[in-house]
Amino acid sequence: MLQDITLLRSETFDAYVAGAPNCLVLVFRQGCPNCQVLMAVIDRCRARWPRLALAGIDADQSPDLMQEAGVTKVPTVLVYRNGVPSARKAGVMSPSELMALVASGSAPVV
Amino acid sequence: MSDCERDLIIVGGGVAGMTAAIYAARAGLDVLMLEKATCGGIANSSCSVENFPSHQAISGMELMQRIRCQVQSFGVAIEELVEVEDIDVESPTKVMTTATGQYAAKTLIIATGSTPNRLPIGTSCDDRVHYCALCDGPAYKGKDVVVVGGGNTGFDESLYLVTLGVRSVVIIECLDACRAAHTIQQNAQSTGKISARTLASVAAIAPEGDRLHVTIEDVVSGSTDAIVADGVFVFIGQRPNTAIVRGKLDLSQSGYIVADDRMHTSEPGVFAAGDVIAKRYRQLTTAMADGTIAALEAAGYLRGCV
Numbered sequence: 001m002l003q004d005i006t007l008l009r010s011e012t013f014d015a016y017v018a019g020a021p022n023c024l025v026l027v028f029r030q031g032c033p034n035c036q037v038l039m040a041v042i043d044r045c046r047a048r049w050p051r052l053a054l055a056g057i058d059a060d061q062s063p064d065l066m067q068e069a070g071v072t073k074v075p076t077v078l079v080y081r082n083g084v085p086s087a088r089k090a091g092v093m094s095p096s097e098l099m100a101l102v103a104s105g106s107a108p109v110v
Numbered sequence: 111m112s113d114c115e116r117d118l119i120i121v122g123g124g125v126a127g128m129t130a131a132i133y134a135a136r137a138g139l140d141v142l143m144l145e146k147a148t149c150g151g152i153a154n155s156s157c158s159v160e161n162f163p164s165h166q167a168i169s170g171m172e173l174m175q176r177i178r179c180q181v182q183s184f185g186v187a188i189e190e191l192v193e194v195e196d197i198d199v200e201s202p203t204k205v206m207t208t209a210t211g212q213y214a215a216k217t218l219i220i221a222t223g224s225t226p227n228r229l230p231i232g233t234s235c236d237d238r239v240h241y242c243a244l245c246d247g248p249a250y251k252g253k254d255v256v257v258v259g260g261g262n263t264g265f266d267e268s269l270y271l272v273t274l275g276v277r278s279v280v281i282i283e284c285l286d287a288c289r290a291a292h293t294i295q296q297n298a299q300s301t302g303k304i305s306a307r308t309l310a311s312v313a314a315i316a317p318e319g320d321r322l323h324v325t326i327e328d329v330v331s332g333s334t335d336a337i338v339a340d341g342v343f344v345f346i347g348q349r350p351n352t353a354i355v356r357g358k359l360d361l362s363q364s365g366y367i368v369a370d371d372r373m374h375t376s377e378p379g380v381f382a383a384g385d386v387i388a389k390r391y392r393q394l395t396t397a398m399a400d401g402t403i404a405a406l407e408a409a410g411y412l413r414g415c416v
Contacts, residue, residue, distance in 0.1 A: 029245060029248065031169075031171070031244060032242070032244055032245040033150070033154035033170075033171050033242070033244060033245070034155075034242060034245055035245065036148060036154070036171070037148050040147075040148050040190065040191060041191060044191050059248070059249075060248060063249070072237040072238060072246070072249065073237065073245070073246050074245050074246060075245075090237075092147065094146075094191075094193060095191060095209075096209065
């Protein structure tokens with residue numbers, strides 16, 4: 001589920017989000033049921049965001065990065081615009097809630 | 111309508127809905143199952159299921175995925191991430207409206223399950239109040255947590271937290287005794303890391319440095335004391351997901367669907383199963399029994415035998 005997303009680590013995070021005008025980062029954990037649901041939601045919505053970069057942070061592999069981002073719960077979605085955090089939300093979202101979050105935090109992405 | 115008229119639509123892809131799907135498909139019905147998230151429902155969050163015959167212990171998510179595969183093997187159409195916004199239950203053809211279209215069927219099984227209750231107090235420390243040990247437990251390795259709720263789930267999740275390396279767990283239960291199964295309570299006690307306080311409730315959660323000051327109230331005397339912890343996990347039961355049928359089907363005072371012992375609701379051709387119905391025991395096995403009966407009754411209804 002949720003193929004072809006860039007997995008970020010501390011050493012790659014800053015450059016990645018700075019290099020993408022609009023970026024969605026999912027903080028997740030393997031085996032987390034709510035993360036599975038949100039991954040399916042992102043998969044459902046991604047076709048509508050051809051210019052949105054999609055990335056992930058594995059909370060177990062990069063706990064330092066998770067802490068740096070101030071994330072205490074998974075799943076959490078972080079939206080960046082030109083490298084600057086512009087929206088975030090924790091927990092499961094419906095496709096319409098996720099699209100509204102992305103729209104609120106990014107330049108037009110459709 | 112975005113779809114043809116089916117024999118049966120099952121709303122909800124938890125274990126009750128999936129069991130109903132298997133039985134209905136085996137009875138030769140044309141079945142569609144609609145799930146607002148992904149199949150498995152609340153059982154997906156169970157770290158370890160130890161009361162499901164045939165598995166000594168299995169993760170809830172793995173068990174649900176296996177059942178989902180079985181459902182698919184019978185040719186049941188499954189649509190996930192589809193939330194039913196409205197239902198017409200009165201007409202002979204039952205119509206479900208979603209954000210993306212309408213679906214119609216001759217019969218309907220409501221198996222929408224339940225949602226975990228939230229902690230009924232406000233706190234500025236919401237970022238450290240959790241409802242899923244599988245999701246958020248690993249961050250508390252070497253730390254102290256409070257678990258609210260002394261039922262099976264509260265104890266199961268506490269045991270899971272200890273296996274993750276959590277230093278201590280204090281379970282807070284408002285009743286005079288914890289309701290978890292005796293063996294689970296014994297397992298918890300044997301860890302030496304899990305303790306329980308009964309006749310107690312969480313009255314407030316406030317920051318204390320980089321930790322939490324959790325105020326515990328004695329529910330009899332009203333006196334308070336505090337536990338300093340790093341996080342709070344909440345497992346205090348569920349509320350039924352019946353918003354879409356409110357005013358359309360008979361509900362109990364607590365908001366559960368009233369169904370008879372054959373899973374018939376107050377509307378002909380509409381059945382209900384699982385955690386969403388008014389009943390005493392809410393277990394995977396009882397949900398499966400409900401789903402079985404609902405599917406067989408739906409098949410009988412379609413044959414004119416009910």
